[in-house]
Amino acid sequence: MSDEKYSERTAGIVVTHGKLAEELVRTTELIVGAQEDLYAVSGSDLCDESVIDRIREILARREDAHVIVFVDYFGGSCCINSVRAVEGETGIKVMSGVNLPVLLAFATKRGTMPFDEMIEHLIRRGRESLKVIDL
Amino acid sequence: MIVLFRIDDRLIHGQVVLGWGTVLKPDRIILADDLVASNEWERDLYASAAPPEIKVSILALTEAAAQLKAGVFEGEKVILLVKHPRSVLSLMDLGLPVSEVNVGGIHYREGREKVLENVYLDAEERSIMRELVKRGVTLDGRALPSSKTVTLNSRVV
Numbered sequence: 001m002s003d004e005k006y007s008e009r010t011a012g013i014v015v016t017h018g019k020l021a022e023e024l025v026r027t028t029e030l031i032v033g034a035q036e037d038l039y040a041v042s043g044s045d046l047c048d049e050s051v052i053d054r055i056r057e058i059l060a061r062r063e064d065a066h067v068i069v070f071v072d073y074f075g076g077s078c079c080i081n082s083v084r085a086v087e088g089e090t091g092i093k094v095m096s097g098v099n100l101p102v103l104l105a106f107a108t109k110r111g112t113m114p115f116d117e118m119i120e121h122l123i124r125r126g127r128e129s130l131k132v133i134d135l
Numbered sequence: 136m137i138v139l140f141r142i143d144d145r146l147i148h149g150q151v152v153l154g155w156g157t158v159l160k161p162d163r164i165i166l167a168d169d170l171v172a173s174n175e176w177e178r179d180l181y182a183s184a185a186p187p188e189i190k191v192s193i194l195a196l197t198e199a200a201a202q203l204k205a206g207v208f209e210g211e212k213v214i215l216l217v218k219h220p221r222s223v224l225s226l227m228d229l230g231l232p233v234s235e236v237n238v239g240g241i242h243y244r245e246g247r248e249k250v251l252e253n254v255y256l257d258a259e260e261r262s263i264m265r266e267l268v269k270r271g272v273t274l275d276g277r278a279l280p281s282s283k284t285v286t287l288n289s290r291v292v
Contacts, residue, residue: 048242048243049242049244074184075147075149075184075185075186076148076149077145077148080145080147083180
């Protein structure tokens with residue numbers, strides 16, 4: 001399978017409470033190297049509505065065919081605000097429950113498979129990463 | 136029975152569902168807001184934000200007041216959420232008795248001044264708060280049940 005076929009770029013925007021987004025992106029880069037088009041957006045403590053504007057700013061200048069907005073908590077204000085920010089846009093998915101394995105999979109797999117397949121892959125990766133370790 | 140009447144511009148979100156929900160164990164959240172109630176997309180968005188064990192009613196203010204007064208939710212523990220201080224006044228004008236309101240989250244935007252970490256008010260909102268105080272309402276400024284108790288009454292006069 002040639003990577004050429006899926007060379008459409010996919011950007012990532014991580015939207016969280018606190019400083020989690022910055023730290024998740026920073027830690028991802030620590031492990032797999034500097035990332036293009038992977039953005040961190042967070043409210044200082046809670047997810048302020050100004051994050052809607054910041055997400056839209058990023059979307060406005062995007063050159064990418066697809067975007068995944070990763071949010072921390074399903075039903076939280078970051079999730080609600082992200083859904084609001086991308087309303088009416090095409091080629092964008094909002095995914096909740098972001099964790100480090102999901103972002104690492106995103107960073108290493110984007111561009112190697114079709115967008116929908118990658119979404120499935122990330123969901124699977126996130127779920128697989130939750131497990132009790134046998135001792 | 137209303138176990139919490141809260142002003143929160145984020146309406147249904149983590150602080151309400153997890154922070155207060157864990158302590159109060161509500162059966163239902165009533166989101167009383169004319170704009171949200173009139174827009175299907177908004178209704179679906181907020182309805183999806185609550186966990187499956189908490190029922191959600193999204194009602195226009197008149198409808199919320201009518202149903203609450205009629206005792207529709209009598210057997211349930213209810214968290215009543217509104218977005219603006221003026222909605223509290225509207226509900227009172229519609230005949231809903233209110234003795235205490237939790238001012239949980241009114242966030243910064245231009246024209247608002249800081250009252251608490253989680254509460255910013257503009258001049259109009261401040262005067263509505265004063266009116267609520269005049270009508271005998273206690274304004275509780277806690278973001279979460281575990282937050283330090285702050286009564287806002289003296290801070291808005």
